[in-house]
Amino acid sequence: MGMDSRAQLVSMAKHSFVHAKAGTIDQEPEVLKVPARHYYEESRWRAEMDRVFKRMPLMLATSAELKNPGDYKSLEAVGVPVLISRGQDGDVRAFVNMCRHRGAVIQPAGRGNTKRFICPYHAWNYDGDGALVAVFKEKEFGHVDKSCNGLIRLPVAERAGLIWVHLDPHAALDIDTFLCGYDKVLAHFDFQDWHFFADRRIDGPNWKIAYDGYMDLYHLPILHKNTFGPNMPSQALYTAWGPHQRVSSPDPRFAALEDMPESEWTDEMLMQGVWTIFPHISIASFDGGGRGVMISQLFPGDTPQSSFTVQNYLMEKRPDDATAEAAKAQFALLEYVVKEEDYATGLRQQRALMTGAMSHILFGRNEGGGHRFHGWVDRLIQTDDDQLERLFAQSERYGV
Template identity: 65%
Template sequence: MSKAQLIEMAKHNIAHAKQGTIEQADQVMQVPADHYFRKDRWEQEVDRVFKRLPLMLAMSCEMPNPGDYKSLEAAGMPVIINRNADGEIQAFVNMCSHRGAVIQPPGKGNTKKFICPYHAWSYNQKGELVGILSKDEFGDIDKSCYGLTPLPVAERAGLIWVILNPKSTLDIDTFLSGYDGLLAHFGFENWHHFDQRTLRGPNWKIAYDGYLDLYHLPVLHKNTFGPDFPNQTLYYEWGPHQRVTSPDRSMIELENKPESDWPTAPMMNGVWTIFPHVSIASFDNGGRGVMISQLFPGETPEESWTVQNYVLENAPSEEQKAMAKEQFEFLKFVVQEEDYATGLKQQKALRTGAKDHVLFGRNEGGGQKFHGWVKNILATEDDKLNDLFAQKKQAAAE
């Protein structure tokens, strides 16, 4: 599971921690300000990024048992993800073949059959149409042609990716670029889904910029957790996916042990982002835990929704539950009152048109790569997407 790559990153981190340095991008980059609010640009992003690329829509630990399902709406598409009797994950458009009603309301549960609320047509765990009300009176149809519409899906590293386009030919593993091999070191399939909430935020790219940005921590978060962090950032990339961390002097003590004994957890610290919409940040309060944030565009360029999930490595004791709850509340405050409150005002200011571009510094290489990937994906036709991700490194200045 690519532990060698974790050790290489740890050694790279230690070298920078000793010298107090980072790796700088080649140049300061400009991003047009209207990329954050222009409606046609935003619609292209929804259509060509969110509706074409795999999205991480569920965690395996949310639906560990045969018959478990999760129903949700992502970028306007109603989706059912379910684990069938063989334990395999499947995904479908949550729409009835009779006249298109949405079958399962948002939420999670366990069922052998999905029954449409309109005229009670029913579908089994494999999405096959198995029941037609008043079948003889309805008339003859070939049931095998009227199952639920399947969506491409993959379960990797305890996380579940779905492509919202049923006709997509994009290979999910090519898109993941080996990143799932690194994420597998968390072992998420055996973790515990503790709690979940949804927050309203600004434009999805304003929000995502923040997840890639440690430069702001001691400033914007000066009244919460920021003073404990340096503003220096190291970025590691696998295709469009980036791990974001700081040179960490506490890693230096690892050098006292043989590399084969270096523990995995400290080598997994920082923020693991999954392009285009997920951030995984580690915490240690109430036991080892992560906040997995799933970001979705809202109804307009100036709105996004973030599903925050708090996931714990071990089943918590009562005392740990209280600590985890407190940690999760704290993270709500930080994201809502500091990050997103700033982002909402930032986009209002950008909209004035007083500046025609914003800047990403040589210390903000992660944001530079993110905007480069968005640009390249928007310019790539459907049949060339596999090639784009197979090349792995695509970042380019705007």
């Protein structure tokens, strides 16, 4: 029998404190080598797009962006135009954002609220359920069976105030199987009640160079010494639910909890650190202007050496004028850190690796997040469709 999600959080806090007291971390058995070409080779990158991004559900939106019936979000992910909407029944649906007439993209990228999606090309109309409801000059056009010309549905699931979408309409992997129970732990954020504050886009290097950095605490006191300061912890603890990993540091603050009954330990305290969602999300907590998180969504670009990241800032409470200023300052700092420190470094690293002068890069015994992440990407590339479900069902997960 597995532990429930609250018990998992408490057990992680205790584990963290034991390490903090002893001055130790969990270590992988060996230093890992990853071929340098995995960061720039076209065939490798293509396999990652086809076998990872097109077969795994991706967290493409937060419930906070789509609170009301009729709310929608349009975006392009890995070349696929996606439309996500909340129906009048309250359920979230996802579609390929493409008109059944001749394939025009219907709703421009962005968010809004509407009862009808109207194609800008010849004004065919679709309702919030994606059903085709009106054909312009239908008599002149000729007969179209409306019942089978609705927008093409994409598999979707809303869990823990986050929305996952498969980019392939025929993707078979069940979203709950993929989540490995991780959503139950993420649910302790209560994101469905949070406020969407702001977002922006930052260009970066190969998606894995960028993503490696989100699982890496080893660099914090070095690369970010001028922004976060030299006292950031470099030690990391990794906890896995299938391919999804929580990254935290051995935290001496948990010592203060020792004298307090466990039932009084708050979710806010227990949810500190970075929560990654495979293959391309990071959720990190901050407190400028009140409790907030930055949810980073990394999207591969059009080439192996490019990606872009959407930074979303969510706040537990809708800010007033004063707290909004502080939140803005917090979010601005995070733009600077990621753009000028992480990705500026990553873009130079990309160019250096592409010389081919080095056959492999290294992940230390202290960098378990990278070990597990690259292991999963490799395994997914090697796993055929009919074995995918089993791979996730049998994978390691916390407390089981």
